[in-house]
Amino acid sequence: xxxxxxxxxxxxxxxxxxxxxxxxxxxxxxxxxxxxxxxxxxxxxxxxxxxxxxxxxxxxxxxxxxxxxxxxxxxxxxxxxxxxxxxxxxxxxxxxxxxxxxxxxxxxxxxxxxxxxxxxxxxxxxxxxxxxxxxxxxxxxxxxxxxxxxxxxxxxxxxxxxxxxxxxxxxxxxxxxxxxxxxxxxxxxxxxxxxxxxxxxxxxxxxxxxxxxxxxxxxxxxxxxxxxxxxxxxxxxxxxxxxxxxxxxxxxx
Numbered sequence: 001x002x003x004x005x006x007x008x009x010x011x012x013x014x015x016x017x018x019x020x021x022x023x024x025x026x027x028x029x030x031x032x033x034x035x036x037x038x039x040x041x042x043x044x045x046x047x048x049x050x051x052x053x054x055x056x057x058x059x060x061x062x063x064x065x066x067x068x069x070x071x072x073x074x075x076x077x078x079x080x081x082x083x084x085x086x087x088x089x090x091x092x093x094x095x096x097x098x099x100x101x102x103x104x105x106x107x108x109x110x111x112x113x114x115x116x117x118x119x120x121x122x123x124x125x126x127x128x129x130x131x132x133x134x135x136x137x138x139x140x141x142x143x144x145x146x147x148x149x150x151x152x153x154x155x156x157x158x159x160x161x162x163x164x165x166x167x168x169x170x171x172x173x174x175x176x177x178x179x180x181x182x183x184x185x186x187x188x189x190x191x192x193x194x195x196x197x198x199x200x201x202x203x204x205x206x207x208x209x210x211x212x213x214x215x216x217x218x219x220x221x222x223x224x225x226x227x228x229x230x231x232x233x234x235x236x237x238x239x240x241x242x243x244x245x246x247x248x249x250x251x252x253x
Contacts, residue, residue: 001165002158007143023140028057031133035126042125048115049125055108056101056126063100064092071096071227072220090146094134095209095231124197131184131201135177141170149215167215176208195242202239206232 007019032053039046068091069077069084077084105126109119141147148160149167156172157165180201187200210232213219219226 002156002168002171004159004161005143006145020140020144020146023143024137027133027135027137027140030136031129034129034132038128039122039125044118044121044125045115048112049122052105052108052122052126056104059100059104060097061092061100063103064094064097067093067096067099067227093228095228095235098205098235099231120194120198124194127198127201128184131177131180133177134205135174135181138170138174138177142168142174143170145170147173148217150217166217169212169216172212172215173208176204176212180204195245199239199241199243202242203236206234206236206239210236 009016009018010022011017032050035053036046036049039049065084065087072093073091083089105123106119109122110116115122145158145160145168147169149169152165152167154167156167158168158171159165183204184197184200187196210229213226213229213232216226219228222230
């Protein structure tokens with residue numbers, strides 16, 4: 001069993017910083033750097049990748065907040081509407097962030113006639129850094145323990161202050177991120193067809209979230225499933241279709 005380790009905030013030079021926000025920011029910065037570096041190595045427009053990452057940040061932030069407000073705590077925010085736009089309030093859903101990021105990505109790339117025909121290549125490049133960003137960002141979720149799970153005797157269960165041992169979804173999702181990033185490095189030994197990286201991430205993230213959300217104890221459910229689960233399976237299926245479609249096209253050429 002793992003001991004209870006927690007951190008809500010810390011101080012640097014007299015300033016109080018939030019642990020979760022620090023890890024999320026560090027993860028996003030690393031993911032952006034990896035995408036930028038990959039773009040340079042592949043002869044792509046690295047500055048355009050940075051521009052995409054800049055705007056995607058705002059889309060992801062807004063989408064993550066909106067998803068949580070509308071689907072996880074709608075009654076609370078109907079009674080406290082101003083808190084819905086308070087960034088200090090907890091409550092950001094990654095799948096909402098993915099939706100917001102996708103919306104901004106397509107908005108940006110299809111406004112640029114020089115890059116729109118290569119949209120899948122830029123999507124592949126951007127998603128290259130996402131697993132590592134998730135792996136680091138989810139450490140923040142683990143340290144604030146905002147995703148407690150069901151009781152367990154599993155070796156990676158965390159002993160909570162009340163003495164119970166529970167799955168901790170922040171920890172597991174961090175592992176999923178690092179595992180996906182490691183697989184990306186392994187698969188990168190060979191050239192991959194267009195759409196492979198985006199589709200692979202969608203498959204792995206979709207399946208992982210659908211399965212792991214059954215372990216959650218604090219999330220709202222609709223007909224037995226969390227809001228994320230209703231989006232997780234379509235995400236995985238969409239990734240499989242993307243990879244499958246590209247494979248079939250190449251077989252016909």
